[in-house]
Amino acid sequence: MAGPLHLTLPTPGDELLAGLDYSGTGQSPPGLPLDRLAGPDTLRALGLPLGGQSAPSFLGSAEAQSWPLDFAEAGKPRLPSGWEDLVRQALKKRLKADRNLRLHLENCQRCGACADKCHLYLGTGDPLQMPVLRSELLRAFYRGEFTLAGRLLGLLPGPFREGRPDRALLGRWFHYFHQCSLCRRCAVFCPLGLDNSEISALGRDLLLELGLGREGILEPLRRTVRCGNHAGLGPIELKAELAGISRHVEELTGLQISIPLNEPGHEVLFVPPAAGYLSGPGRRNLTGCLMLLHEAGLDYTISTYASGVENYGAFANPSLREAVGLRMYSEAARLGCRWILAGDDGQMWRVLQQCLNAAPGYTLAEAHGLETPRNPATGTVFREAAACAVLHIDLLAADLVARRKIRLKPKRNLEFTATFHDSCHAARSLGLLEEPRQVLLAACADFQEMPEGTTREMTYCCGAGGGLGADPANAHGNEAGALREIRLRGGMARGLALRRAQREKGVNLLAASCSTCLTALPELAACWAPGVEVAGLYEILGNALAMRGEKRRRLSLAGELLPGVPQAAEEAPALPPPAAFAGGFLEPSVLEELSRLAALADENGGGKS
Amino acid sequence: MAAPLLIVAILGVAAWCAVSPGIVGPGEAGRLLTGLVVPWLGLAVMTLGLALRLFRLLRAPAAGNACLAEGQRRSLPWVRPAGLAAPSTPGEARLRRWLNLASFRPLRRASRLLAAPETNQPVHYPSGWLRLASLLFHLSLLLVLLRHIWLWLAPFPASLAWLDRGLDCLLGAGGLDGFFLFNGRPLFLSDLILPASLLFLLGRRRLNPVLRRISRPADYFALFLLLALCGSGLALRYISEADPAALRAFCRGLASFSPALSQEGGPEPPRLLFLHLFFFGLLLLFIPFSKLGHMVTAWLAPNWSRPLVPACSGRRSRPGRRGQAAQDAVPASQSYAGYAAAYGAALREAGLPVDEPGPPLDENGRGTE
Numbered sequence: 002m003a004g005p006l007h008l009t010l011p012t013p014g015d016e017l018l019a020g021l022d023y024s025g026t027g028q029s030p031p032g033l034p035l036d037r038l039a040g041p042d043t044l045r046a047l048g049l050p051l052g053g054q055s056a057p058s059f060l061g062s063a064e065a066q067s068w069p070l071d072f073a074e075a076g077k078p079r080l081p082s083g084w085e086d087l088v089r090q091a092l093k094k095r096l097k098a099d100r101n102l103r104l105h106l107e108n109c110q111r112c113g114a115c116a117d118k119c120h121l122y123l124g125t126g127d128p129l130q131m132p133v134l135r136s137e138l139l140r141a142f143y144r145g146e147f148t149l150a151g152r153l154l155g156l157l158p159g160p161f162r163e164g165r166p167d168r169a170l171l172g173r174w175f176h177y178f179h180q181c182s183l184c185r186r187c188a189v190f191c192p193l194g195l196d197n198s199e200i201s202a203l204g205r206d207l208l209l210e211l212g213l214g215r216e217g218i219l220e221p222l223r224r225t226v227r228c229g230n231h232a233g234l235g236p237i238e239l240k241a242e243l244a245g246i247s248r249h250v251e252e253l254t255g256l257q258i259s260i261p262l263n264e265p266g267h268e269v270l271f272v273p274p275a276a277g278y279l280s281g282p283g284r285r286n287l288t289g290c291l292m293l294l295h296e297a298g299l300d301y302t303i304s305t306y307a308s309g310v311e312n313y314g315a316f317a318n319p320s321l322r323e324a325v326g327l328r329m330y331s332e333a334a335r336l337g338c339r340w341i342l343a344g345d346d347g348q349m350w351r352v353l354q355q356c357l358n359a360a361p362g363y364t365l366a367e368a369h370g371l372e373t374p375r376n377p378a379t380g381t382v383f384r385e386a387a388a389c390a391v392l393h394i395d396l397l398a399a400d401l402v403a404r405r406k407i408r409l410k411p412k413r414n415l416e417f418t419a420t421f422h423d424s425c426h427a428a429r430s431l432g433l434l435e436e437p438r439q440v441l442l443a444a445c446a447d448f449q450e451m452p453e454g455t456t457r458e459m460t461y462c463c464g465a466g467g468g469l470g471a472d473p474a475n476a477h478g479n480e481a482g483a484l485r486e487i488r489l490r491g492g493m494a495r496g497l498a499l500r501r502a503q504r505e506k507g508v509n510l511l512a513a514s515c516s517t518c519l520t521a522l523p524e525l526a527a528c529w530a531p532g533v534e535v536a537g538l539y540e541i542l543g544n545a546l547a548m549r550g551e552k553r554r555r556l557s558l559a560g561e562l563l564p565g566v567p568q569a570a571e572e573a574p575a576l577p578p579p580a581a582f583a584g585g586f587l588e589p590s591v592l593e594e595l596s597r598l599a600a601l602a603d604e605n606g607g608g609k610s
Numbered sequence: 611m612a613a614p615l616l617i618v619a620i621l622g623v624a625a626w627c628a629v630s631p632g633i634v635g636p637g638e639a640g641r642l643l644t645g646l647v648v649p650w651l652g653l654a655v656m657t658l659g660l661a662l663r664l665f666r667l668l669r670a671p672a673a674g675n676a677c678l679a680e681g682q683r684r685s686l687p688w689v690r691p692a693g694l695a696a697p698s699t700p701g702e703a704r705l706r707r708w709l710n711l712a713s714f715r716p717l718r719r720a721s722r723l724l725a726a727p728e729t730n731q732p733v734h735y736p737s738g739w740l741r742l743a744s745l746l747f748h749l750s751l752l753l754v755l756l757r758h759i760w761l762w763l764a765p766f767p768a769s770l771a772w773l774d775r776g777l778d779c780l781l782g783a784g785g786l787d788g789f790f791l792f793n794g795r796p797l798f799l800s801d802l803i804l805p806a807s808l809l810f811l812l813g814r815r816r817l818n819p820v821l822r823r824i825s826r827p828a829d830y831f832a833l834f835l836l837l838a839l840c841g842s843g844l845a846l847r848y849i850s851e852a853d854p855a856a857l858r859a860f861c862r863g864l865a866s867f868s869p870a871l872s873q874e875g876g877p878e879p880p881r882l883l884f885l886h887l888f889f890f891g892l893l894l895l896f897i898p899f900s901k902l903g904h905m906v907t908a909w910l911a912p913n914w915s916r917p918l919v920p921a922c923s924g925r926r927s928r929p930g931r932r933g934q935a936a937q938d939a940v941p942a943s944q945s946y947a948g949y950a951a952a953y954g955a956a957l958r959e960a961g962l963p964v965d966e967p968g969p970p971l972d973e974n975g976r977g978t979e
Contacts, residue, residue: 018730023723025820100670101912107663108904108911111829112740113814113821114716117723123732133824150899188678192716192744193904194707194911196676226944228953236953236960263962305962306949324944335946335965354918355674364920385685385698388920396685403688432683432696432918439689454734458680458695459719497731 017493021126023117028128035179036472036484038078039219044212046223047321052087052212053079072172084211085166089146091210095203096147105199106143109133115187115197120461121180124490132187132197135177139204142166171208178204179215180487182466183316183348184425189458201467206318214317217471217484222313225325230275230309231471236263239305242278246288250295255552258295261302263336268377269301270338272329274346274516275309282519285558286537289546290344293398293539296407296548297378301342307332311516315348316468319356326352329391330369340366340374341391345514347426347466353389354430366390379404395427395514398542399436402443408547413557414445415564417510417534419541420502421448422495422522423460424515434458437514437538444545449506455498463513464492465521488521489528496529503530514538611816614831618838621892622885629884644888645879646869652894659898660906667907675920677703678913697917707914717741723820739810747807750800754843757798761861792848801847805840808833828900835896839889845882852880 041054072078081087096103115132116122122130129135141164144151155162164170181201188196208214221231228235234242243260250258261267271294277287294301307329314322326349333341343349357365364387366372371390374383381400386392401407421441427433434457442448455461465488472484489496502508511526511533513519522535536559544557555566562568627633628640681692697703709715720741721734760766812833815825846852860879863869864887869879897903950957950964957964 018732021732023725023732023820025818025823097670099673100667100910101672101674101676103667103670104907104910104912108901108907110901110904111824111826112744113818113824114720114740116820116824117721117734123723128823131820131824137824148899185678188913189680190716190719191913192710192714192741193908194678194710194716194913194915196678196913199676199912229949236956236962240960240962263957265963305953305957306946328944331946355676381686383685385683385919399689400686403686429679430677432679432681432692433685434682435689436685494732 017490021123023122023126025116025128025131027126035176035487036215036217039212039214039216041212043216043219043223044214047219047226047317049209049214049219049318050212052084052210053081054212070172070176071169072175073168078213080168080171080211084171087210088142088166088207091207092143092147092203095206102199102203105136105195105197105203106140108193108195109136109140110193112192114190114192118187118190120184120186120464120494121182121487121491124493129173129177130180132181135181136197136200138164138170138173138177139200139207140164142170171211171213174204175208175213177201178208179218179467180469180491182425182462182464182469182491184462184466185429186425186459186461189429202315205316209318215468215471218313218316218468221311221471222317222321222325225309225311225313226321228308229304229306229328230278231311231313232275232278232309234275234278234308236305239278239308243303246284246291249288249558250292253554253556253558254292254548256295256548256550258291260291263305264302265336267300267302267336268339269299270307270329270333270336270341271299271301271303272307272310272341272343273303274344275311276346276516276520277344278308282523282535282537282540283516285540285543286514286516286519287344287539288558289537289539289541289543290394292543292546292548293401293407294342296546297376297397297401299342299377299397302336302338304329304332304336310343310346310349312346312349312352313468313471315352322352323356326357327365330365330371333371333390334369339372340386341371342374342394342397343391344394344516345424345427346516347424347430348517350393351426351430353391354426357389364388364390376400378406393427393431393433393436395433395436395440395538398440398539402440409443409542409545410547411444411446411545412565413544413554413563414541417445417541418447418449418507419445419510419512420451420499420506420508421456421538422451422463422499422511422513422518423456424513424518425460425462425466427515428458428460432458437512440542441512441538444542445510445512449502449508451498451502451508455494461495461498462491463495463515463518463521464488464490464525465517470517470521485524489525492521492525493529496525499526499533500530503533509533510541511535512538512541611825611827611830614827614834617831618834622838622889625885625888626881629881641879641884644884644891646864646867648891649864649887649894650867650891652891656894656897660903663898663903664906667910672910672912672915675916676912677916677918679918683918698919699917703914703917707909707911710914711908711911714741714744717744740814743807743810743814746803747811750804750807753798753800754804757800761858762865795848797848801844805837805844808837808840812837832896832900832902835889835893839886839893842882842886842889846880846886850880850882852883857883 038054041051044051044054111133113133116134117131119130119132119135121127122132129138143164145155145162145164146152146166151163155165178201181198183198183201185196185198188194188198205214221233224233225231227233230239240262243262247258247260250256273287273290274283276283277290278284310329312322312325314320314325329341329343366388369390373387374390374392375381376383376397379400381404383392383396383400386396402409419441421438423434423437427437438448450456469484469488469491472488499508499511509532511522511530513522513535514537519535519537526533526535540558544563554563557563625640625644629637629644630640631637634640677697679696681695682689683696684691684698691698694702694706694709697706717740718738720737720739722737723732723734725731726733812830815821815829815833846857856879860869860883893902897905946965950966954964
């Protein structure tokens with residue numbers, strides 16, 4: 002498909018590399034643009050403070066995408082009067098509520114172990130993207146306002162006073178904390194067990210107290226709050242999408258799979274990544290998931306109320322992230338399910354692991370009357386998931402594969418040499434490293450790792466973590482999506498590792514499980530390692546899955562002929578080839594608009610390149 | 611870097627002048643200040659400050675479980691777990707935390723970013739220098755501090771003799787310690803390593819441009835203060851002609867608030883001793899207000915303090931305070947009732963079952979049927 006949907010990416014590779022300066026002495030670039038500020042409607046709908054944003058002054062206009070790094074322009078954005086005090090009070094409250102924040106703020110020795118480990122620093126060369134200096138933006142404020150030494154030094158003139166709350170500091174907070182992908186890679190290197198991502202999240206939270214939030218994060222969050230998934234699909238659209246998936250499976254395999262929706266009395270509540278309802282690799286991944294569940298004979302239902310695992314609250318505000326995270330529990334209890342199966346979306350798992358299920362003497366499973374997940378096909382009881390009663394789908398799949406409850410034909414993936422991209426939080430917050438690899442190895446015989454130090458617990462972000470994948474400018478057909486440059490630069494470390502694997506080991510397929518990664522990786526691969534395809538882990542598994550009673554398959558989930566299938570001249574592919582990229586956050590209206598634009602471009606002779 | 615160095619130098623010179631007879635009076639007031647007041651004040655401030663700092667931390671709850679997985683978690687029976695890297699019991703978490711703290715294990719991944727010569731790609735080259743220097747610094751600081759016990763225990767108990775003889779073997783010199791002499795006195799390995807590691811950490815901050823960029827004046831101040839403390843101590847031990855017995859007598863007087871500050875009670879205590887005590891007091895004063903407070907707070911390391919898998923009590927319990935708070939955090943707009951109100955018509959149109967708003971939920975979040 003040509004036209005606006007198709008991203009034509011440069012291969013910046015070596016020019017970009019040559020221009021990067023890691024000496025640490027460079028100046029900060031003028032600030033990569035972020036998208037617009039969230040408008041008052043969004044803030045109000047989420048119950049967030051409006052700050053100075055009650056009047057839609059410059060919000061929503063095109064210029065909003067390039068406002069200055071230091072908020073220096075008068076009145077842009079508007080801040081509530083006495084905002085310095087608001088920030089102070091907000092930080093005080095949070096310090097009282099969580100000891101760890103104070104530790105993160107106080108204990109850094111500036112030893113430099115994390116400084117050059119951040120993918121954003123690697124991709125931009127901007128010293129303020131070093132985790133330690135990014136956090137220093139907030140640590141300096143903390144020292145200047147909350148410690149005796151800092152306050153005393155603050156009485157001295159000029160340079161001794163640190164982190165003075167002014168518009169310039171606030172602007173840096175906004176830009177740098179929103180560019181951090183909260184991926185925790187730097188935490189792996191910290192000799193004191195500190196976590197810069199907690200500071201970035203705290204910074205975003207403090208900004209929200211002033212009504213400063215990214216529309217790209219808060220709008221999907223609003224949709225999640227309203228209709229249960231960040232894509233904004235209501236019950237009718239959801240049912241239609243699932244029917245579409247079911248039809249697709251029938252075309253491929255000749256099997257009718259039923260996908261129960263909102264039905265009480267099933268054993269399992271399945272919460273898929275909502276990006277899977279839309280197009281692109283996420284959709285094919287979800288299709289593969291549903292084929293797997295059908296083949297495993299799992300008694301599940303999907304719910305429209307908790308229809309997406311993506312938790313955009315994790316990018317915004319602790320209470321919102323907890324509220325969003327708890328939806329699936331109340332829904333499982335309402336529908337009388339025994340446990341929950343969830344697809345992979347990194348941040349959601351982190352929220353589950355770190356925030357919801359952390360209080361001693363209380364587990365979510367107990368509070369909602371859920372049971373320890375048990376795979377009925379194999380009898381495996383997942384004791385490690387007993388407390389939260391949510392099972393990661395990789396665990397279920399690995400169990401089914403290892404106990405040979407499903408039959409696989411890896412020959413169907415013969416053309417691929419696959420590698421696996423660990424998502425940040427499946428790796429660093431959950432420690433799920435081997436399970437997806439076992440699944441991938443079973444489904445695609447040729448598996449190669451990317452270079453050491455870029456995978457497993459030291460995996461690099463896909464570039465879209467922390468809410469950077471949500472890019473409204475892109476969704477509106479703007480080819481130069483405001484955040485694309487940040488994503489591609491941030492994805493450089495992953496991209497170079499992929500390129501090395503491509504050159505040295507012949508890798509031509511990048512598999513990932515996380516839905517956010519799956520929306521970002523196609524553009525990353527196109528930019529940094531052209532020629533490598535991106536597919537969800539379950540797309541590959543779905544292709545290899547030999548389902549009971551299926552007809553002889555001709556096409557893969559992506560609509561390509563499977564290896565060894567003769568090309569029938571008269572037969573057109575059952576499906577159009579997949580779109581190169583579609584954001585996983587599009588409202589149906591936007592999707593319609595996009596396809597209209599695409600059609601228009603096709604009429605006009607294939608569109609621009 | 612200039613300002614912290616200047617401050618330490620000025621303080622040192624001032625203290626030297628204050629204790630030297632004839633510059634500011636007979637020097638007795640200076641000795642009182644540098645040898646008694648500042649160290650004791652420092653000790654009091656440090657104890658109180660660190661206690662307050664710890665209290666302030668411990669008063670707040672440790673919300674959340676930030677456990678960082680550095681490897682494969684315990685999961686399916688045929689998947690080999692990475693053990694301590696992804697602890698699944700509180701005991702394992704504790705072990706990982708103390709191992710990490712005691713041996714600086716995370717720094718085994720320390721590396722330096724350089725452009726690969728041919729491809730110009732950024733590559734992390736492993737580098738163990740930071741781990742080595744930090745380990746050596748902390749270990750030799752501990753040994754040197756312990757060795758000061760000698761000053762206060764008058765018949766030095768035979769059971770502690772190893773302190774003065776063999777403990778330095780830990781540093782790998784295997785019995786050589788005290789074998790070499792410097793200026794006629796046995797040379798301790800830790801006495802060499804302590805300043806060397808400090809100089810390395812300082813040089814690193816100056817010479818590595820990245821480190822230079824992230825260093826703050828307070829970082830240099832701590833290093834210079836430690837170097838000054840270390841330098842005065844070494845000079846006292848290896849260069850000055852001070853009589854160890856006199857030092858001992860003086861320090862015991864210090865402990866009982868009645869040090870012999872002038873010559874009347876015996877030989878004059880060396881000026882270097884006052885300088886040493888003064889820097890020691892300054893360091894203690896500095897600790898609670900700076901990053902050096904990590905000596906009492908590091909063990910709370912957020913990423914290592916809990917196991918990956920929360921304990922499941924196995925019995926149905928009511929949500930605890932935080933659990934309840936989390937439940938209450940769900941606003942009405944997010945409840946199923948709110949959803950059904952907004953999408954009821956759509957749900958019916960799609961032919962999906964809708965729960966009519968039922969009775970209010972009980973404390974377990976279940977319907978009261």
